[in-house]
Amino acid sequence: MLKEKRNLMLYKQDFEKFFRLLSETFTIFGPSKTDGSRSFTKIDASDEIAFDYENTKMSLKEFFFPQTETLFFFDTEKNEVKQTDVETNKHDKQNILFGVRPCDAMSISFLDKVFNANNPQDLYYTRRRKSTRIVSFACTNPASTCFCTSVGCGPDSETGADIIFFELNGRYFIKTVTPEGEKTIKSAEKLLNPATKNDIEEKVHLMKTANSNLKKIFDSGNLQKKLDNFNAPYWGKLHRKCLGCGICTYLCPTCHCFDITDEVIKSNGRRIRTWDSCMFSLFTLHASGHNPRPTQKERMRQRIMHKFNYAPKYYGKTFCVGCGRCVIYCPVNMDIRDVMKEIMEER
Amino acid sequence: MNNPYVPMPVRISDIITENEARDIKTFKLIFENKEDEKKFSFLPGQFAELSILGFGECPIGIASSPTEDGFLLFTVKRAGVVTTRLHRAEIGETIGIRGPLGNTYPIQDMEGHNVLIIGGGFAFTTLRSTIKYILEKRNRGSFKDLTVIYGARNPGELIYKDELWQWEKQSGMKTYITVDKGDKNWNPLTLPSPRCPPPYPPPTSGGGQRRGYYVGEGLKEGGRYEGFVPTILKEVAPSPKDTIALICGPPIMIKFTLPILTNLGFVPESIFLSLEMRMKCGIGKCGRCNIGHKYVCKDGPVFAYAELQRLPNEY
Ligand SMILES: Cc1cc2nc3c(=O)[nH]c(=O)nc-3n(C[C@H](O)[C@H](O)[C@H](O)COP(=O)(O)OP(=O)(O)OC[C@H]3O[C@@H](n4cnc5c(N)ncnc54)[C@H](O)[C@@H]3O)c2cc1C
Ligand code: SF4
Ligand code: SF4
Numbered sequence: 293m294l295k296e297k298r299n300l301m302l303y304k305q306d307f308e309k310f311f312r313l314l315s316e317t318f319t320i321f322g323p324s325k326t327d328g329s330r331s332f333t334k335i336d337a338s339d340e341i342a343f344d345y346e347n348t349k350m351s352l353k354e355f356f357f358p359q360t361e362t363l364f365f366f367d368t369e370k371n372e373v374k375q376t377d378v379e380t381n382k383h384d385k386q387n388i389l390f391g392v393r394p395c396d397a398m399s400i401s402f403l404d405k406v407f408n409a410n411n412p413q414d415l416y417y418t419r420r421r422k423s424t425r426i427v428s429f430a431c432t433n434p435a436s437t438c439f440c441t442s443v444g445c446g447p448d449s450e451t452g453a454d455i456i457f458f459e460l461n462g463r464y465f466i467k468t469v470t471p472e473g474e475k476t477i478k479s480a481e482k483l484l485n486p487a488t489k490n491d492i493e494e495k496v497h498l499m500k501t502a503n504s505n506l507k508k509i510f511d512s513g514n515l516q517k518k519l520d521n522f523n524a525p526y527w528g529k530l531h532r533k534c535l536g537c538g539i540c541t542y543l544c545p546t547c548h549c550f551d552i553t554d555e556v557i558k559s560n561g562r563r564i565r566t567w568d569s570c571m572f573s574l575f576t577l578h579a580s581g582h583n584p585r586p587t588q589k590e591r592m593r594q595r596i597m598h599k600f601n602y603a604p605k606y607y608g609k610t611f612c613v614g615c616g617r618c619v620i621y622c623p624v625n626m627d628i629r630d631v632m633k634e635i636m637e638e639r
Numbered sequence: 640m641n642n643p644y645v646p647m648p649v650r651i652s653d654i655i656t657e658n659e660a661r662d663i664k665t666f667k668l669i670f671e672n673k674e675d676e677k678k679f680s681f682l683p684g685q686f687a688e689l690s691i692l693g694f695g696e697c698p699i700g701i702a703s704s705p706t707e708d709g710f711l712l713f714t715v716k717r718a719g720v721v722t723t724r725l726h727r728a729e730i731g732e733t734i735g736i737r738g739p740l741g742n743t744y745p746i747q748d749m750e751g752h753n754v755l756i757i758g759g760g761f762a763f764t765t766l767r768s769t770i771k772y773i774l775e776k777r778n779r780g781s782f783k784d785l786t787v788i789y790g791a792r793n794p795g796e797l798i799y800k801d802e803l804w805q806w807e808k809q810s811g812m813k814t815y816i817t818v819d820k821g822d823k824n825w826n827p828l829t830l831p832s833p834r835c836p837p838p839y840p841p842p843t844s845g846g847g848q849r850r851g852y853y854v855g856e857g858l859k860e861g862g863r864y865e866g867f868v869p870t871i872l873k874e875v876a877p878s879p880k881d882t883i884a885l886i887c888g889p890p891i892m893i894k895f896t897l898p899i900l901t902n903l904g905f906v907p908e909s910i911f912l913s914l915e916m917r918m919k920c921g922i923g924k925c926g927r928c929n930i931g932h933k934y935v936c937k938d939g940p941v942f943a944y945a946e947l948q949r950l951p952n953e954y
């Protein structure tokens with residue numbers, strides 16, 4: 293960790309230069325205006341960045357853990373594994389993910405626990421993670437669906453970020469969080485000045501307003517204990533309108549379930565992994581026909597329990613960052629905040 | 640660096656059809672690369688992902704014991720895509736293997752104690768590994784009495800038959816074999832064993848379930864039975880004192896076996912079960928196989944009953 297985090301200032305009129313200096317060593321990805329900030333795409337010029345977006349539709353996870361990924365290629369005639377994707381793809385250039393929301397940055401720190409930890413390490417994820425710096429952008433204008441402060445995250449959370457930006461009047465307040473963050477801005481050092489007391493005060497005030505716009509709806513610590521009651525009566529009704537479409541899990545930045553399948557055309561094949569969802573009926577179906585989670589009731593319970601009870605026990609973290617994607621995009625308006633309230637109210 | 644998703648090549652050096660329904664086969668596998676073999680160090684209870692390029696992978700318990708050198712055994716029931724393809728494999732074919740995966744039976748805790756092994760159907764695989772491991776000369780002294788209770792639907796469905804007949808005769812262990820329903824072959828005259836007296840039906844009054852014949856005097860010496868595993872267990876179980884029980888079998892067998900062990904005085908800490916959940920990665924990442932906050936592929940498949948009681952009943 294960084295001994296001393298630095299607070300630096302960058303004038304907005306210098307941002308273009310700043311961007312160009314960084315793009316000499318890094319490929320930069322961000323929410324782009326052209327793509328309607330659907331996901332993080334490659335940014336070639338500083339004015340392509342959509343600074344005013346609330347959050348990308350797709351979460352940041354697809355950058356490190358894409359929806360479909362080749363584990364390796366094979367030849368069925370020769371019956372042999374060809375070189376794996378990891379070994380053939382050389383990633384010389386380093387990446388910057390620019391303008392990440394603090395909730396998404398935090399979600400990556402959770403995925404690190406799953407994929408990056410040495411138990412064993414997932415090389416596909418790790419390779420991308422190692423070559424990528426995360427520059428977050430504090431939220432000054434949270435959406436109505438955001439509830440990060442209820443789950444231990446917040447509009448200025450630094451977890452998972454290498455650098456965090458705050459947008460002040462006419463300038464950016466830049467805080468370096470990790471040693472990698474320090475290295476990232478080295479080439480643009482001459483554009484940066486140390487923050488003054490006034491700058492810091494302005495930033496604190498800004499975040500106070502942002503925080504006050506976010507109501508704390510529940511306490512995720514209490515929630516874990518409440519959920520220890522696996523057979524609570526609310527499980528009998530919470531799932532009723534759920535279609536089992538899986539959108540909530542696909543868009544969720546912390547959901548990491550996947551399937552592994554083989555694809556073959558003639559003798560050329562590849563083993564791929566693809567996102568999967570605990571909300572699907574086939575997810576746990578045994579070959580014998582037995583299914584430990586036979587109805588949507590058990591699947592809904594699994595999704596909620598994994599995030600708010602199992603993950604805290606297993607990884608020490610609540611696997612929800614309050615990004616609100618599942619709230620916005622669920623076709624039947626399942627609102628996880630209501631689900632939480634219902635659970636908290638049950639005695 | 641090791642990529643945990645890439646299988647190592649192994650050659651099928653033998654295939655044994657285990658049952659009369661011909662849907663359970665044992666595959667003997669030999670590593671193509673010596674380095675892979677050296678790295679594959681395991682203990683009874685662990686499993687591996689068997690891979691066939693173009694078809695996929697499936698998790699299968701390791702049926703051989705680490706004391707059996709130079710090969711691995713896997714006993715596979717034909718169920719779906721991958722297992723059906725495996726059943727069509729021929730001797731000499733190369734397939735893939737990833738592992739060893741998961742935890743093991745509590746071998747260290749079992750040392751110095753009696754071991755009771757309870758198996759049902761084709762799930763006997765990792766228990767066979769355990770039995771072989773215990774019976775190995777250099778290991779046998781580390782364990783006290785070994786009792787094996789194994790059941791299948793009918794005599795034709797018993798797997799590892801040759802070994803079962805051998806274990807029946809072997810000193811230093813008690814082997815009880817039972818079938819739900821016997822047939823005319825489930826008869827000591829056609830499956831002779833030198834220590835067998837002529838068959839006689841046990842009294843059918845009272846319990847009534849038991850038939851078959853017993854080896855030697857009374858129930859305590861092992862033998863062949865007709866009846867469900869839990870019923871036989873009730874009759875022949877050794878004292879819970881100083882005994883660790885391992886169970887692997889179909890859910891229905893497990894369900895009825897646990898209360899019997901408990902009634903006999905086995906504490907939940909001394910009962911270990913091997914569980915099954917649908918799996919993909921086998922390394923705790925794909926999120927598929929959890930029971931509560933435990934991943935069966937990584938924190939299991941072996942769980943102490945005491946631990947299982949603290950987890951949701953969802954398996
Ligand atoms: C720890 C463990 C040990 C096992 N040991 C044995 C054994 O020794 N012998 C044996 O015959 N079977 C064993 N099984 C069950 C075996 O894994 C399934 O029968 C097998 O995966 C079915 O694969 P399939 O492709 O033929 O079926 P399909 O229905 O086509 O399944 C597709 C995929 O789903 C997964 N899957 C489906 N059913 C299961 C299941 N019951 N358990 C795990 N994954 C599943 C597999 O990845 C499989 O490739 C074991 C399962 C586990 C979890
Ligand atoms: S998005 Fe809504 S309907 Fe679809 S699986 Fe999730 S909760 Fe159910
Ligand atoms: S559960 Fe919903 S709000 Fe929480 S991180 Fe996932 S998508 Fe965002």
Ligand code: FES
Pocket residue numbers: 917918919920921922923924925926927928929934935936937
């Ligand atoms: S099989 Fe993937 S987490 Fe257990």
